[in-house]
Amino acid sequence: MGTLSVPPASESRPAHRRFHRWLTDQSVGHENSGAEKKHAGKWWQVMCLSGLDYFSTLGYQPAIAALAAGALAPFATLILIAVTLGAALPVYRRVATESPHGQGSIAMLERLLPHWKGKLLVLVLLGFAATDFMITATLSAADASAHLIENPVTPAWFTGKEIPLTIILLLLLGALFMRGFNEVTWIAVVLVGTFLTLNLVVIGVSLSSIAANPVTISNWMDSLFAAHGNPVMILLVCLIVFPKLALGLSGFETGVAVMPQISMKAGESPQNPASRIRGAHKLLTTAALIMSGFLMLSSIVTTLLIPAAEFQEGGAANGRALSWLAHHLMGDGFGSIYDVSTILILWFAGASAIAGLLNLIPRYLPRFGMAPEWARAVRPLVVVVILVALGITWHFEADVNAQGAAYATGVLVLMSSAAIAVTISALRRHERRKSIMYMVVSLVFLYTTVLNCFERPEGLKIAAFFITAVLAVSLFSRFRRSTELRATSVRFDAAAEHLIAESARRGTLQLIAHEPANTTKSRYRRKLHHAALASHISQNAPVIFLEVKVSDYSDFAEDIQVHGIVRHGFWILEATAPSVPTSIAAISLAIRDQYGVMPHIYFRWTEGNPLSNLARFLLLGQGEIAPLTREVLREAEPDLQRRPWVHVG
Numbered sequence: 001m002g003t004l005s006v007p008p009a010s011e012s013r014p015a016h017r018r019f020h021r022w023l024t025d026q027s028v029g030h031e032n033s034g035a036e037k038k039h040a041g042k043w044w045q046v047m048c049l050s051g052l053d054y055f056s057t058l059g060y061q062p063a064i065a066a067l068a069a070g071a072l073a074p075f076a077t078l079i080l081i082a083v084t085l086g087a088a089l090p091v092y093r094r095v096a097t098e099s100p101h102g103q104g105s106i107a108m109l110e111r112l113l114p115h116w117k118g119k120l121l122v123l124v125l126l127g128f129a130a131t132d133f134m135i136t137a138t139l140s141a142a143d144a145s146a147h148l149i150e151n152p153v154t155p156a157w158f159t160g161k162e163i164p165l166t167i168i169l170l171l172l173l174g175a176l177f178m179r180g181f182n183e184v185t186w187i188a189v190v191l192v193g194t195f196l197t198l199n200l201v202v203i204g205v206s207l208s209s210i211a212a213n214p215v216t217i218s219n220w221m222d223s224l225f226a227a228h229g230n231p232v233m234i235l236l237v238c239l240i241v242f243p244k245l246a247l248g249l250s251g252f253e254t255g256v257a258v259m260p261q262i263s264m265k266a267g268e269s270p271q272n273p274a275s276r277i278r279g280a281h282k283l284l285t286t287a288a289l290i291m292s293g294f295l296m297l298s299s300i301v302t303t304l305l306i307p308a309a310e311f312q313e314g315g316a317a318n319g320r321a322l323s324w325l326a327h328h329l330m331g332d333g334f335g336s337i338y339d340v341s342t343i344l345i346l347w348f349a350g351a352s353a354i355a356g357l358l359n360l361i362p363r364y365l366p367r368f369g370m371a372p373e374w375a376r377a378v379r380p381l382v383v384v385v386i387l388v389a390l391g392i393t394w395h396f397e398a399d400v401n402a403q404g405a406a407y408a409t410g411v412l413v414l415m416s417s418a419a420i421a422v423t424i425s426a427l428r429r430h431e432r433r434k435s436i437m438y439m440v441v442s443l444v445f446l447y448t449t450v451l452n453c454f455e456r457p458e459g460l461k462i463a464a465f466f467i468t469a470v471l472a473v474s475l476f477s478r479f480r481r482s483t484e485l486r487a488t489s490v491r492f493d494a495a496a497e498h499l500i501a502e503s504a505r506r507g508t509l510q511l512i513a514h515e516p517a518n519t520t521k522s523r524y525r526r527k528l529h530h531a532a533l534a535s536h537i538s539q540n541a542p543v544i545f546l547e548v549k550v551s552d553y554s555d556f557a558e559d560i561q562v563h564g565i566v567r568h569g570f571w572i573l574e575a576t577a578p579s580v581p582t583s584i585a586a587i588s589l590a591i592r593d594q595y596g597v598m599p600h601i602y603f604r605w606t607e608g609n610p611l612s613n614l615a616r617f618l619l620l621g622q623g624e625i626a627p628l629t630r631e632v633l634r635e636a637e638p639d640l641q642r643r644p645w646v647h648v649g
Helices: 018-023 043-059 061-098 104-112 115-150 162-179 185-212 215-228 231-249 251-257 274-305 321-364 378-396 400-428 432-455 457-480 494-506 521-535 580-595 610-620 625-636
Strands: 002-005 487-492 508-514 543-550 558-567 570-577 598-603 645-648
Touching: 043 061, 043 115, 043 185, 043 251, 043 274, 043 321, 061 104, 061 215, 061 231, 061 251, 061 274, 061 321, 061 400, 061 432, 104 115, 104 251, 104 400, 115 162, 115 321, 115 378, 115 400, 115 457, 162 321, 162 378, 185 274, 185 321, 215 274, 231 400, 231 432, 251 274, 251 321, 251 400, 274 321, 321 378, 378 400, 400 432, 400 457, 432 457, 487 494, 487 580, 494 508, 494 543, 494 558, 494 570, 494 580, 508 521, 508 580, 508 625, 521 543, 521 598, 543 580, 558 580, 570 580, 580 598, 580 625, 598 625, 625 645
Parallel strands: 487 558, 508 543, 508 598, 543 570, 598 645
Antiparallel strands: 002 487, 558 570
16 A cells, blocks of 8 residues: 655754754653653652642632632632532543543543534633643742742842742743753652641641630631621622632643553553543542642631731732741741742642643644644743743732632633533433533533633633634634645555556556546546546546545644545545645645656636635635645645646636
C-alpha cells in the first residue's frame, strides 16, 4: 500500500539560526510521547500533583470566605462542601471515566457536538479555561507575595511592593518553563504533604484555643443571629454569597487533566485503561474529602478567632487567614515556616496552571487550524502566556480579592460545561436516573455561574477578553492557513495503486474531478465528454475520476485514505477529507511522489458568486474548487516544473 507523509508547514522551512531552533523546539514540553510512561505514578502521588492547585487554595480561601460571608462563613462553606461532594465529584468521576487520557469535559463536548458548533463551543470554553488557568497563576503568585510581605521577619522596604514581587515570581515561572520544565511528582508530594501537615497543626492549635475559650463561640453566635435573625435568612444569604466561594471547587479540572500521569497495570489496553480510571476516581474522591475537611475546619477557626476588621483590605489577615493564626497562636518562628511552605506551594500551583494551559492550547488550536504550527512548541507559548500574566497582574495590582471574580467565573463555567457534557452523555445512553441527577447538577452550576456573573461582572469581563482573543486569533489563523496542504498523510489501497499504475503507462495521469453527489452512468459520460470538449483530451485516453466526499468540514487536517473502485465501467479514486481543494492537491502530489508520474487534473468552473463560493470553501470545505486547488498546489510546490497541472474549462 502506497503512502506519502505530508510534513507540517513549519518543517518545510528549516530554521537557520540556533535561537530559532531552540525557541521552537517541540520536544520540550509536558506531554511528550513518552510522558505517560516516564512520569507515571500511583494515584495518591498524582493527587499531590493536582493538589498543587487544589490544596494551595487554603492559602487564601478561608480569608475570601470570611470577607464574603462574614460570620456566616462556616455555613456558606458547608454549602460549598455539599456542592463539592454531591455535585462536582459525581460529575468529574463520570468525566474521568469517559475521558481517561486527560482531555476533560471540553473534549467530551467536542465529541458530542460535531462540526462547527462543537468547534466554536470549544473555542469559547478555551477562553474560560484560559481565564481559569491564567488567573490561577497570577492569583497564586499575588498571594505568595502577600505572604512574603506580611511575614514579620521580612524587611520593611518590601511593604507596598506586591506588584514587582508578583512579577518576579511570574518571570521565574517563565524561566522555569523556557529551560524545559517537567512536572516532578515527588516534589509535589513533599510540598503538599508538608503544607497539609502544617495546616493541620495550625487548625488543631486553633481548635484547642477555641475549646479553652468557649466565649468565642457564644460571641460568634450572638453576632450571627443579631445580624441575620433566623435559620431561613442564614440559608438565603449563604446561597447568595456561595458563588464568591467557588474558588474552593478549582481542583476538579486539574484532577482530570493529570490522569495520564496515573500508572496502568501491565498489559492493560491504553484504549480502555480500567486501572487508571479507578485510580482517578480514588484521586478525585480522596482530594475532595481532604479539601472539604480542611475548608470546614479552617472556616470555623478563622471566623471565630480572627477579628472581622483584619479580613478587610489592608488588614493583616486579608488573603492569609491561616497564616495570621499561625503567627498569633504559635509565634513568628512557626509562622515563618508556614509562610515559606505556603509561598512554595502557591508558586508551584502557578506552574501547574501554566503547564495545564500549555498542554491545552496545542491539543486543540493547531489541530483546528486555528493557530500556527509553532503553537505546538512550548517556548513561544510561554512567552505569550507570561506576557499576558504580567498584564493581568498589572491590571489587578496583584490583589488576590480583585482577581477572585475572574477566577470564580472560569471555574464555574468549566464545571457547568462538565455537568452539561455528562448530562448529554447520559441522555444519549438512555440512563434516565443519572440523566435527571446530572441535569439537576447542571442547573445548580448554571445558577451559580449566572449569579456570580451578575454580582461580579468584572469576572465575566476578563473572561470575555480571553474569549474574544481566542476567537479572533483562531478565526484569523484559520483564514490565513486555509490554503495550506491540509493532509497529515495520503494512503492508497491496492485497488487505487493498480488503477494509477495502469493509467500512468503513457507517462501522464489524467484525473477528472467529479462531484460524488451524482454517480449515475450518464453523469460520468457527460463529465468525460465535457472534459474532451473543454480541454481537448481524447475520450479514448485513460482517465480516472477523482471524487472527494467532505467529512467533518470543520476539521482542519487528517489522514486521507484513497480507495480505487470501478463503477459503470469507469475508473474512480474515492477519498474522504474535510476540504475538497486541499485534498485533491494532496492526492495529486502524493501520486507524483509515489509513482513518479505528473498528474493532470481537469475541472469545470464552479457556478455562483465567487465571494459566496469562497465562504463555502472556508466554512464547508467546498466552493470554488479549481482555482483553490491551484492555489494550494502553488503554495505547496514552489517549483513550477514539478507542480501538477490544473486544467479548467
